Amino acid sequence: MNNSGRTSPFAPHEWMIAWRYLRARKSEGGVSVMTWISLIGIALAVFALIATLAVRSGFRTDFTATILGANAHVSVYRPPFEDADGRIVRTFDNYDDIAQRLLQIEGVNRVAPIVKGQVMATANGRNNGVEVYGETLADLQNLPLIAKPERQIGKLENFDKGVAIGTGVARELGLSVGDKITLISPDGLQTAFGTSPRINAYDVVYIFEVGRYDIDRTRLYMPLSDAQIFFNREGVVDEFEIMVDDPDNVQQLDPLLLAASDSHSATWTWKNASGGFLRALQMEDNVMFILMSILVLVASMNIVSGLIMLVKNKGRDIGILRTMGLSEGSIMRIFFICGSSIGVIGTIAGVILGCLFVIYIDPIFNVINGLMGGGVWDPSQRLLSQLPAELNLRDVMKAVCLSLGLSFIITIFPARRAAKMNPVEALRYE
Structure with missing residues (x-):
């Protein structure tokens, strides 16, 4: 008191x-x-x-x-445009030089030239639509969730000898490491009677599970050289898959990325793809x-x-x-x-x-x-x-x-x- x-x-x-x-x-x-x-x-x-x-x-x-670990933080691509010869161009032909210029940008830690396409996969009498990513073994080893997934079967080092698929694809088609998967693309060989589907079989050398159903269920990785042949992209790539140090501020790199590619390029960030979600x-x-x-x-x-x-x-x-x-x-x-x-x-x-x-x-x-x-x-x-x-x-x-x-x-x-x-x-x- x-x-x-x-x-x-x-x-x-x-x-x-x-x-x-x-x-x-x-x-x-x-x-x-x-x-x-x-x-x-x-x-x-x-x-x-x-x-x-x-x-x-x-x-x-x-x-x-999972978005940042198994997908590009930003993609550099070419919207269709008409070149001097009147051809519609969607691809990059001098991709090695462009990749080197992109990799020199401060804040960029990975640049992978890739070929993309959607095809029908079949095995054991079953069919499944898959999204094919064609890239080199070195680039795939730098993709975090694919190189070090939640669960894996086989060795990623054998990637040049076949393809890598998600566990969902393997389950749907009844596949395991060592089995063959057949890919069917409608954009195949040009013949006198039109375009014939391209059908190729590949060995499954690596199965991964990143823990996200839409990736494990549809994703297939193929060596870049094989993908270029399969999708008629000899000597060219569809886009560049880029990862950066600061994904939250990836838009700040847009001017530098466009300047390092060419005037016909455009960018698509992970926030554009998943920002609404x-x-x-x-x-x-x-x-x-x-x-x-x-x-x-x-x-x-x-x-x-x-x-x-x-x-x-x-x-x-x-x-x-x-x-x-x-x-x-x-x-x-x-x-x-x-x-x-x-x-x-x-x-x-x-x-x-x-x-x-x-x-x-x-x-x-x-x-x-x-x-x-x-x-x-x-x-x-x-x-x-x-x-x-x-x-x-x-x-x-x-x-x-x-x-x-x-x-x-x-x-x-x-x-x-x-x-x-x-x-x-x-x-x-x-």
Whole structure:
């Protein structure tokens, strides 16, 4: 107590009284059941918020990683144009020189001249459409998710002796390393009777799984020289597959990339290809956070209900404490401590539960998948091989700040009501 006779804020006796009220049974004028309901509600709401944010963050990270790890950060290509001889040109003929100039740009760490095409693949009486990427072994070894995938069969060093396919292609066609895959292209040999389809068979020397269904299901890599022959691109390539040090700011390199190629070139970045999806994912993140915030708010409202009941049951005690000299501020702090303690304890419990869920999400999900008989996670619909989750300190702090902020704010109102209670009225009928 200070010299003016007023107690210092949050004095030990205020904590002691608040703690007694929180522990009191209903028969003693307490609301212990309501306290537990409020605490459990806050804990579950914070747990749900952290788990949701972690899964959303995992989705975003995994999708971005697979986009950047198995695809070009930016592609340099040629839109169709008419040359001096009146021919329609779509390809690059001096691609080695252009590749060297592109690689000299600061911030560019990989340049791969490639030939692309879509063909029909067949094996074991089955058919499947595939997207063919023709590039050299050296360039393919510098493609992160292909050189070091989640799972692989065979050796990438044997790439010059055949083709590399995704696990989805292998599964659809019943292929393994050492088998042959037949590719059928409608743009084949020019004959007197028109264009005949080109049909070639190749050995499967490498099977990869990057963890993204649309890549594993359709992607086939072929040596550049073979692809040039198969797609009638002798001596030319379709585009340059480029990777940079800072994919988020890849647009800043556009002028340099165009200057290093030629005046008829254009660029297409990973954000052009996937930017709409990433923006939709960000919007979904914001919507999910708002919905989960409402859940935390509803759980926090239980604290208000419990405190209102506590204030009503402890009216006589409030009157006695006021007549003993406790100020309105002291009474308010006592009940503020009661409500905020529930919020703090519930938040801590929710953070622990949420973090444990994210850390052990794989075994937890395996148990759920087993109980449901399997098939809960379908990679063909989710595009990822497993449920991703990423524990992010920023997301945890957002959940903690939201929960504590709401708990503290809504506790003020019933605490003020207790502080404004007239001690005479509180003791009149006692």
